[in-house]
Amino acid sequence: MITVYGRATSSNVQIVMWTLAELGLAHERLDYGDVHGGTDTPAYRAMNPMGLVPALRDGDVALFESAAIHRYLCARYGAAPFWPEDPARRGPLDAWAEWIKTAFMPTLLTGLFYPLVRADPALLTPAKLVEGEAAIAPLATLLDARLGQGPWLAGDAFTFADILTGHGLYRYFEMPFTRPDLPNLAAYYARLRARPAYAQHVCVSYEPLRFRPKETP
Secondary structure, three states, X not given: OEEEEOOOOOHHHHHHHHHHHHHOOOEEEEOOOHHHOOOOOHHHHHHOOOOOOOEEEEOOEEEEXXXXXXXXXXXXXXXXXXXXXXXXXXXXXXXXXXXXXXXXHHHHHHHHHHHHHHOOHHHOOHHHHHHHHHHHHHHHHHHHHHHOOOOEOOEOOOOHHHHHHHOOHHHHHHOOOXXXXXXHHHHHHHHHHOOHHXXXXXXXXXXXXXXXXXXXX
């Protein structure tokens, strides 16, 4: 049995859960992190020395970092076309998957998700919101252009790269901010939402993460 340690509201945990579901792998998920705690114990730190989520245990294998876990699962349990055997075929797809993790998602999270959801709303000024919108717009436009070759990143086949590429789009489309009109990206998101595994594991309300003032004694 594969065990995932991490809360369902974590976008990084969602990558792993979506991957497991698409591969049809038996697994269990245990609530760790944020209000659930559990990440500061020696046993957990042995799996994830950063004390973050997710961590994964698969028999004798223990892993951390969501993208590494994702690729491990795909390489061990996946097959073509979902996990292309040819590196020359897989590499260009992986470049977009990596770009999402290193460029798109950091911009979305720091510029919009944290200010709109995680932080005190009193700290969000109109100028700050416009700044976040301006930062994500060219990246979303770049992705829209790439998805014009669709329906998926690899063309007709849904692959590992679509999981990393698509995992942040629930938050991108559901948060209240001004987005450019990008029909390819919107259609891609609609196709993702039609996938049962995406609907179950990624379209998870982030309301439990919303900032709440501490009660005064």
